[in-house]
Amino acid sequence: GEDVEQSLFLSVREGDSSVINCTYTDSSSTYLYWYKQEPGAGLQLLTYIFSNMDMKQDQRLTVLLNKKDKHLSLRIADTQTGDSAIYFCAEKGRFQKLVFGTGTRLLVSP
């Protein structure tokens, strides 16, 4: 079955690194995604990783994929208060539908 799990909350100080974790269950997933949702808004695609990659870096964002353990993580370097949001991981499941995690609320304090 398709199930994506995330921890609900993460709190960090400004300037620290944030690491948001995600586990998924569908080993056939080809792409995995990270989305950001600011209050009262829709979801914005942050980055994605193809399943044959271990790591992808994009400016302050680093995505790590451990396919053996079905574990995905998003690291945000030098976290800023503007990074406070809900972060969703998602996998591309059957019929090209995205399956979303429950979201991790990141709170960045000054």
Place this chain on the structure above:
Amino acid sequence: DGGITQSPKYLFRKEGQNVTLSCEQNLNHDAMYWYRQDPGQGLRLIYYSQIVNDFQKGDIAEGYSVSREKKESFPLTVTSAQKNPTAFYLCASRYRELTREDGYTFGSGTRLTVV
């Protein structure tokens, strides 16, 4: 600029009323989706459509209906049969090709409240 537009941003419904949420995209995307978001529960799929004049139920379709008469438009009707409709509703779209890695493009959402 291309995008996906949801309207209205806020909607209030009285008990027993049907209301329709609008979703329009000019991205030439083939597939469109409706999600419901409740606090702490992530996104739950209500309905989706991969081509015009065709749509499928998602995980929580009861009490909702949709139509897909045009490629650009995928309105969602929340009927009186939906007993707990207060939530944030998100519309999304994507290309149909299997090789694209773009994921979904989301609208900015409609917050529906029962009064």
